[in-house]
Amino acid sequence: MSDLAIIRDGGMLIRDGKIDIVGSSAEIEKNATDCEIIDAGGRVVLPGFVDAHAHPVFAGNRLDDFDRRAKGETYEQIAAAGGGIWSTVEKTRAASEADLLNQATKHANWFLKGGTTTVEAKSGYGLTVEDEVKILRVIRRLNEETSIEFVPTFLGAHAVPREWRQSEYVDLVINEMLPRVAAEKLAEFCDVFCEHGYFDVEQSRRILAAGKKLGLKLRMHADQLTNSGGAKLAGELNATTADHLEQTEEEGIAAMRSAGVQPVLLPGSVYALGSKRYPRAREMIDAGLAVVIATDFNPGSSPTTSMPMILSLACTHMKMSPAEAITTSTINAAYSLNRGDKIGSLEPGKLANFSIFDCEDYRELAYWFGFPQTHSVYVRGERVVDKN
Amino acid sequence: MSDLAIIRDGGMLIRDGKIDIVGSSAEIEKNATDCEIIDAGGRVVLPGFVDAHAHPVFAGNRLDDFDRRAKGETYEQIAAAGGGIWSTVEKTRAASEADLLNQATKHANWFLKGGTTTVEAKSGYGLTVEDEVKILRVIRRLNEETSIEFVPTFLGAHAVPREWRQSEYVDLVINEMLPRVAAEKLAEFCDVFCEHGYFDVEQSRRILAAGKKLGLKLRMHADQLTNSGGAKLAGELNATTADHLEQTEEEGIAAMRSAGVQPVLLPGSVYALGSKRYPRAREMIDAGLAVVIATDFNPGSSPTTSMPMILSLACTHMKMSPAEAITTSTINAAYSLNRGDKIGSLEPGKLANFSIFDCEDYRELAYWFGFPQTHSVYVRGERVVDKN
Numbered sequence: 001m002s003d004l005a006i007i008r009d010g011g012m013l014i015r016d017g018k019i020d021i022v023g024s025s026a027e028i029e030k031n032a033t034d035c036e037i038i039d040a041g042g043r044v045v046l047p048g049f050v051d052a053h054a055h056p057v058f059a060g061n062r063l064d065d066f067d068r069r070a071k072g073e074t075y076e077q078i079a080a081a082g083g084g085i086w087s088t089v090e091k092t093r094a095a096s097e098a099d100l101l102n103q104a105t106k107h108a109n110w111f112l113k114g115g116t117t118t119v120e121a122k123s124g125y126g127l128t129v130e131d132e133v134k135i136l137r138v139i140r141r142l143n144e145e146t147s148i149e150f151v152p153t154f155l156g157a158h159a160v161p162r163e164w165r166q167s168e169y170v171d172l173v174i175n176e177m178l179p180r181v182a183a184e185k186l187a188e189f190c191d192v193f194c195e196h197g198y199f200d201v202e203q204s205r206r207i208l209a210a211g212k213k214l215g216l217k218l219r220m221h222a223d224q225l226t227n228s229g230g231a232k233l234a235g236e237l238n239a240t241t242a243d244h245l246e247q248t249e250e251e252g253i254a255a256m257r258s259a260g261v262q263p264v265l266l267p268g269s270v271y272a273l274g275s276k277r278y279p280r281a282r283e284m285i286d287a288g289l290a291v292v293i294a295t296d297f298n299p300g301s302s303p304t305t306s307m308p309m310i311l312s313l314a315c316t317h318m319k320m321s322p323a324e325a326i327t328t329s330t331i332n333a334a335y336s337l338n339r340g341d342k343i344g345s346l347e348p349g350k351l352a353n354f355s356i357f358d359c360e361d362y363r364e365l366a367y368w369f370g371f372p373q374t375h376s377v378y379v380r381g382e383r384v385v386d387k388n
Numbered sequence: 389m390s391d392l393a394i395i396r397d398g399g400m401l402i403r404d405g406k407i408d409i410v411g412s413s414a415e416i417e418k419n420a421t422d423c424e425i426i427d428a429g430g431r432v433v434l435p436g437f438v439d440a441h442a443h444p445v446f447a448g449n450r451l452d453d454f455d456r457r458a459k460g461e462t463y464e465q466i467a468a469a470g471g472g473i474w475s476t477v478e479k480t481r482a483a484s485e486a487d488l489l490n491q492a493t494k495h496a497n498w499f500l501k502g503g504t505t506t507v508e509a510k511s512g513y514g515l516t517v518e519d520e521v522k523i524l525r526v527i528r529r530l531n532e533e534t535s536i537e538f539v540p541t542f543l544g545a546h547a548v549p550r551e552w553r554q555s556e557y558v559d560l561v562i563n564e565m566l567p568r569v570a571a572e573k574l575a576e577f578c579d580v581f582c583e584h585g586y587f588d589v590e591q592s593r594r595i596l597a598a599g600k601k602l603g604l605k606l607r608m609h610a611d612q613l614t615n616s617g618g619a620k621l622a623g624e625l626n627a628t629t630a631d632h633l634e635q636t637e638e639e640g641i642a643a644m645r646s647a648g649v650q651p652v653l654l655p656g657s658v659y660a661l662g663s664k665r666y667p668r669a670r671e672m673i674d675a676g677l678a679v680v681i682a683t684d685f686n687p688g689s690s691p692t693t694s695m696p697m698i699l700s701l702a703c704t705h706m707k708m709s710p711a712e713a714i715t716t717s718t719i720n721a722a723y724s725l726n727r728g729d730k731i732g733s734l735e736p737g738k739l740a741n742f743s744i745f746d747c748e749d750y751r752e753l754a755y756w757f758g759f760p761q762t763h764s765v766y767v768r769g770e771r772v773v774d775k776n
Contacts, residue, residue, distance in 0.1 A: 061755070062755075063749055063751045063752065063755055064483075066703070066751060066754075067709060067710060067751060068709070069704075070704070070707055070708060070709050070710065070754075071587045071707070071709055072707055090581065107606045107681075110759060113759065114759060117580045132485065157561075179733070221729050268757075268758075271757075272704055272757065273704075274704045274705055303755050303757065304756065304757045304758040304759070305758075305759065306757075306758030306759045308758065309757065309758025309759070310758075312758075315454070315458040316457075316458070316659065316660055316661075316662045317662055319458055319459070319460055319662075320458060321455060321458050321459055322454070322455060322458065343421040361451055363454060363455060364449070364451065366454070366458075367449070367450075367451055367454045367691050368691045368692065368696075369656075369659075369660065369691065369692045369697065369758075370502075370656075370692040370693075370694030370698075370757075370758060370759055370760070371498060371501065371502060371692070371693065371694045371697070371759070372698025372758070372759055
């Protein structure tokens, strides 16, 4: 994970939106006839970031919660004041597909400006059959109308809505939502928020098993607030990823390792919640796990689309090296989205998704913080962000 | 500090680089004839940020230190490997005035893109008479050649250079550097790094008293790593500011209060060093101190020029409200630089230094993090940054 295979004075030949040749500039120039030449001017060129955990489709924001949290109010006080996830669910239910698409398109442009070209996109702010389907349709339309590739994940089990008893809502997810999502091919992954007060291990197991049976791959929100056995369940079900893991200890790490589960670490939400407990990235890397880092972009606990910010957090607060931060946000993340053969590195045959940064050294991406150094961004060989 | 005096659907009339009238759009339009009209489109308009603690003139970067720190090496190990402040001093000494100006101009553009229009600028990477003067001359030239106003601070007592014994270096600062700086009018403030292993309280007192005698106002690096009595000394000397204060407790807060010292809090360096001990912002605000927040921009411990990032840190990690974060980074900061009558708020008679942000609510500045929402920036009424 520390070997980035950097090519100094390197180049790529791009043909039909894909990378044809990668090598030294001299080698590329030999093969380049009748080409448009883009001179990166000695800058750092990286694969487009792959953001493997995000909630980009929602209505409104959570500014009031933010203000209250800054003043020291607890999650419970904020929820009692009408905040928390429920406020986003109400606004998202009330929003039309067009409104959601409009706001999510703004978010897509933010992602692009930070150098991200692929984003996992979860539903989960609808929590009715029709509203979850609405969100997943918005994700499909984002794929048609923006330059980013969004990978859809069904997260009907994000929270239990107020109008349902918990066990009945689990039945609704399994018996109505999942079959509909699968039939309309609206998602590639099924996710669940496995946590005390949300969905316990047994309910999570039922939901994920049902998703798997319908052909969906599995991701999980695991061990964020308590070490509730989420990582172990991810291992048991051979989930593709277990995400968050702030509270995961040795046993969970061992379970993920045995089953080849990829940990997706989300330092942005730890930061934004003002918490000090980051997941044990070093132990997971040392255990040989193919760690991923992602934004967890959402209005409540992680209002950032910036992967460079996540690289900064990974290095300053999870003791990852800048090289590891790059690997975990590109090629490792691509594999976690089942796209390791298409994106995540600059290799022949892969999509020409890449960014140019105003830096001379890749480590600058994580070093300077708070303002992305993006120079320009390309998707399938087309420039979609220009020097800002 | 929580009352921002927001004008909804507001406007300003600008004349000769200054604010002439502030009020409702309707009122402004009545008075505006033969004017260029800039429509902010319902976006948030704020005074340009005033960054009251920065080290913007240096050569090179500290990427190797960053890499080593991420791998868990201590400050001592990094210094032994040739890193730390000494590596920046060596590069800065070796750099020409033109090279330093060139690099600092790049930094100036970063500041502007985050909405900052005034920046305090410390010397302190030269540590010889000629090299300190060289840095202060670069700061003077930055004032002539960029749109930002830089406020120069002499920080010859940033560290003891290797070639000097500590007491002899203190004498050099007092007997040679300070008189030269004062004679050439190269600085408005005198600063000292009061800390075990740098300059103790007695040495700091001597240096600052000498600076005061020469007509310089005083700032101090105080109580960053240990509670060494820095804040108390700032009170004793009636310093304008005491900066850092991560370790300051009740006694230091009381001393600052009695003497009207402004605390300048620097959460960017706490963050970037991976530390968890932030200064006691709430207690200082509750004690009635006119708190300031700033970037501490420098290559070693705070590689950020982004004031919006500092607002985010203030709200998420120092429990300041978004409104307090705005006040402390604008009007309070302006007073700490002796410019409270000219900048820091949008009032008639003040310079027309302001920024437009792609937000509908000022709280978004601190809420979304890692990517400034800057739309455009104006200095003395002239647009210097355009929609990026």
